[in-house]
Amino acid sequence: xxxxxxxxxxxxxxxxxxxxxxxxxxxxxxxxxxxxxxxxxxxxxxxxxxxxxxxxxxxxxxxxxxxxxxxxxxxxxxxxxxxxxxxxxxxxxxxxxxxxxxxxxxxxxxxxxx
Amino acid sequence: xxxxxxxxxxxxxxxxxxxxxxxxxxxxxxxxxxxxxxxxxxxxxxxxxxxxxxxxxxxxxxxxxxxxxxxxxxxxxxxxxxxxxxxxxxxxxxxxxxxxxxxxxxxxxxxx
Numbered sequence: 383x384x385x386x387x388x389x390x391x392x393x394x395x396x397x398x399x400x401x402x403x404x405x406x407x408x409x410x411x412x413x414x415x416x417x418x419x420x421x422x423x424x425x426x427x428x429x430x431x432x433x434x435x436x437x438x439x440x441x442x443x444x445x446x447x448x449x450x451x452x453x454x455x456x457x458x459x460x461x462x463x464x465x466x467x468x469x470x471x472x473x474x475x476x477x478x479x480x481x482x483x484x485x486x487x488x489x490x491x492x493x494x495x496x
Numbered sequence: 497x498x499x500x501x502x503x504x505x506x507x508x509x510x511x512x513x514x515x516x517x518x519x520x521x522x523x524x525x526x527x528x529x530x531x532x533x534x535x536x537x538x539x540x541x542x543x544x545x546x547x548x549x550x551x552x553x554x555x556x557x558x559x560x561x562x563x564x565x566x567x568x569x570x571x572x573x574x575x576x577x578x579x580x581x582x583x584x585x586x587x588x589x590x591x592x593x594x595x596x597x598x599x600x601x602x603x604x605x606x607x608x
Contacts, residue, residue: 415595422504424584424598425540438595473539475596484530485596487539 384408386488388474394494395464403459403491407476414457415485416449417473425473431457464495499523500587502599511608515572519585519599522566529561529568530596532584540584544570575606 387406395401407414413432417425427441431451439449446464451457461468471492475485501520509515517531528547532540546552546559546568558571568587572579582603586596 417598422600424500424502424586424600425596427595427597430595441595484542484545486542487532489539 386474386476386486388472388488388491390491391489392492392494394496397464397466397495399464401461401464401493403461403472403474403493405457405459405474405476405488407455407457407474408486411476411478411486412454413477413483413485414451415475415477416457416459417475419471419473419490428459428472461493464493466495469493469495499597500585500599502583502585502602504600505603506605507602508605508607509575511575511577511606513575513606515575515579515604515606517570517572517583517585517602517604519568519570519587520566521568521585521587521597523587523589523597524563524566526563526566526587526589528588529559530586530588531557531559531570532586532598534582534584534601536581543583572604575604577606577608580604580606 389404416428419425429439429449434454446462449459471490473490475487477483477485530545531543534540544559546561552559556573560569582601584601585599
């Protein structure tokens with residue numbers, strides 16, 4: 383596609399439920415990043431994929447968060463037993479990966495846990 | 497100490513003036529620096545990137561990098577009300593494939 387696509391754009395879920403957020407990166411981009419952004423803050427790094435493997439998952443806040451990218455393209459961020467504190471905009475970005483290449487963001491998924 | 501620091505603002509400038517946005521970073525090994533613009537409710541949009549010390553100009557935007565002082569700035573000339581947004585500074589280290597680390601952003605308001 384022309385840009386990074388994220389679905390859904392909005393997700394409201396009840397506390398304790400499981401959610402999946404999807405990211406479809408720009409075609410040909412090997413690197414994919416997940417960030418979380420709370421109101422008034424900059425994006426906070428969660429996890430980074432280079433191809434199919436998670437190159438850096440140091441930003442995942444706890445073991446309720448997990449992400450996959452099985453074929454090196456689309457990625458899914460999975461959150462188990464959601465908590466109200468998980469409410470934020472989840473941003474996905476992609477880049478060509480190696481070296482100093484710029485990352486392009488999708489429109490984000492606004493997650494609200496009620 | 498945060499890895500990337502920005503003044504949250506708001507920074508208010510009159511239309512037509514120069515807006516100066518500043519960012520400092522803690523990792524001396526950082527190699528590439530990015531400025532993103534984020535309108536309210538939208539995702540970050542890349543404006544400029546800079547890798548070398550000095551100035552880099554693109555239209556009304558100039559990025560300035562001083563690695564010795566660990567400082568990067570963005571100047572917006574002839575500011576327009578449409579420039580009103582949050583400007584995010586992001587830094588990437590030299591350590592192989594690493595993600596961007598963002599500052600909290602500076603909110604700019606250009607007053608007509």
